[in-house]
Amino acid sequence: MARETWGTRIGFILAAVGSAVGLGNIWRFPFQVGQEGGAAFMVMYLAFVVLIGFPAMLAEFVVGRKTDLNAVGGIREWAGGAWTYLGGLFVLIGFVILSYYSVVGGWVLRYVVGSVTGGYTATESAAAYFVSIASGTDALLFHAIFMLIVIGIVALGVQQGIELGVKVMVPAIFVIFGILAVYAFGLAGAGEAYAYYLSPDVGYILENWQSLVPAAAGQGFFTLSLGMGVMITYASYLSSDENLALDGVSIVVLNTGVSILTGLIVFPILFSAGVDPATSGAGAIFISVAEALIDLPFGQIVGLLFFLTVAIAALSSAISLIEVVVSYAIDEYGMDRMRATGIIGVAIFLLGVPVTVNTIFVDLYDIFAAQILLVLGGILLMIAITWLHADKAVGELEKGIGDLGSIGSLWIWIVRVPVVLVLLVSLYLGITGYIDFLQGPFAEYLGSL
Ligand code: TRP
Numbered sequence: 463m464a465r466e467t468w469g470t471r472i473g474f475i476l477a478a479v480g481s482a483v484g485l486g487n488i489w490r491f492p493f494q495v496g497q498e499g500g501a502a503f504m505v506m507y508l509a510f511v512v513l514i515g516f517p518a519m520l521a522e523f524v525v526g527r528k529t530d531l532n533a534v535g536g537i538r539e540w541a542g543g544a545w546t547y548l549g550g551l552f553v554l555i556g557f558v559i560l561s562y563y564s565v566v567g568g569w570v571l572r573y574v575v576g577s578v579t580g581g582y583t584a585t586e587s588a589a590a591y592f593v594s595i596a597s598g599t600d601a602l603l604f605h606a607i608f609m610l611i612v613i614g615i616v617a618l619g620v621q622q623g624i625e626l627g628v629k630v631m632v633p634a635i636f637v638i639f640g641i642l643a644v645y646a647f648g649l650a651g652a653g654e655a656y657a658y659y660l661s662p663d664v665g666y667i668l669e670n671w672q673s674l675v676p677a678a679a680g681q682g683f684f685t686l687s688l689g690m691g692v693m694i695t696y697a698s699y700l701s702s703d704e705n706l707a708l709d710g711v712s713i714v715v716l717n718t719g720v721s722i723l724t725g726l727i728v729f730p731i732l733f734s735a736g737v738d739p740a741t742s743g744a745g746a747i748f749i750s751v752a753e754a755l756i757d758l759p760f761g762q763i764v765g766l767l768f769f770l771t772v773a774i775a776a777l778s779s780a781i782s783l784i785e786v787v788v789s790y791a792i793d794e795y796g797m798d799r800m801r802a803t804g805i806i807g808v809a810i811f812l813l814g815v816p817v818t819v820n821t822i823f824v825d826l827y828d829i830f831a832a833q834i835l836l837v838l839g840g841i842l843l844m845i846a847i848t849w850l851h852a853d854k855a856v857g858e859l860e861k862g863i864g865d866l867g868s869i870g871s872l873w874i875w876i877v878r879v880p881v882v883l884v885l886l887v888s889l890y891l892g893i894t895g896y897i898d899f900l901q902g903p904f905a906e907y908l909g910s911l
Pocket of ligand 1: 780
């Protein structure tokens with residue numbers, strides 16, 4: 463059977479943007495900004511996206527398009543030998559991320575329902591409402607619904623499922639968020655929010671770089687869907703006349719645009735409601751947005767639009783996470799797409815079940831996946847691409863662009879040295895930070911049982 467491909471060029475870009483834009487931009491980004499000091503984090507994050515994320519994305523693209531294979535097969539064919547295990551790491555990362563991503567996606571679906579029924583505006587405390595749905599039976603039920611939708615779309619295939627889905631979903635995200643940002647601009651807290659979010663304090667950055675660097679690296683990889691072969695997989699459905707650099711720029715710009723836009727919506731809402739962005743954690747957008755909406759004009763409609771958009775964004779990312787594993791099962795084991803998607807989807811659902819017990823498991827999975835696994839995957843991938851086969855990488859990038867001359871070697875050297883070094887530092891800091899988390903908040907939780 464012939465391997466599937468994208469139907470159109472824009473289909474690929476939208477699918478990649480659909481993968482990139484998700485809970486990482488809308489749920490994860492605001493609480494990272496909040497925990498890491500506002501604009502200071504923004505500066506670091508933007509630097510990481512441009513200087514590390516973009517070159518790393520191109521590296522994933524060339525492997526996918528050159529080999530025309532899934533992430534595991536692609537890296538095996540690209541580098542051979544023990545590098546095949548790196549593919550195993552990608553599959554593992556896909557499992558871990560999607561398992562808790564789906565639980566958070568389930569919260570979002572629950573809030574869509576809550577917007578219609580007036581659930582979260584009717585309770586006295588937005589925080590109590592969040593706690594009541596974030597773990598337990600509601601969480602489990604909506605985690606299951608989220609996974610079922612993902613399985614349904616991916617089972618339909620690349621063109622009929624993924625491409626068609628993202629063509630509707632991605633434009634919808636931009637339109638609705640644009641409207642909401644204009645709405646937020648009119649709120650009383652907007653001025654204060656913009657200052658907090660957009661004017662960095664250099665002293666703060668210098669004092670806190672040890673937590674800022676791994677947080678920004680993790681967020682940079684997470685938000686661009688890098689470090690586990692999504693971009694390898696998606697680029698493998700592509701033909702050789704495509705300008706990968708141009709596609710990469712479009713994807714990075716659109717994705718960063720959604721993150722910035724999210725901040726322009728969420729922070730004015732928070733400041734208008736008198737909520738401190740530093741304290742909100744994984745419940746940030748849920749608690750604070752709901753709290754704010756109770757008193758704001760058109761609150762219920764704004765809430766519905768907001769959470770519906772988040773749900774769409776989460777789904778278009780989740781399909782890319784599962785597609786890495788599904789594509790591997792199809793290519794390597796000759797499995798039928800429908801069956802592969804069903805089996806893998808159920809396994810991921812089960813891995814996510816513990817996360818529905820207590821929200822601390824979200825942190826347990828999330829910090830491990832984003833600040834350790836993705837960064838580790840990224841380092842190994844970047845070494846395999848630029849240290850082992852630089853000529854092949856540049857040659858592949860040049861297809862669809864033309865002779866790159868010294869820009870090609872500039873790209874290789876940026877990835878070889880600064881990108882790898884910064885990622886190594888981030889990995890080290892990420893591991894020590896995770897140990898602190900395990901010994902601190904997580905140990906406390908276990909002690910309280
Ligand atoms: N980038 C998505 C987001 O920001 C999440 C995601 C999809 C992802 N695929 C990924 C993260 C692969 C890491 C790796 O929500």
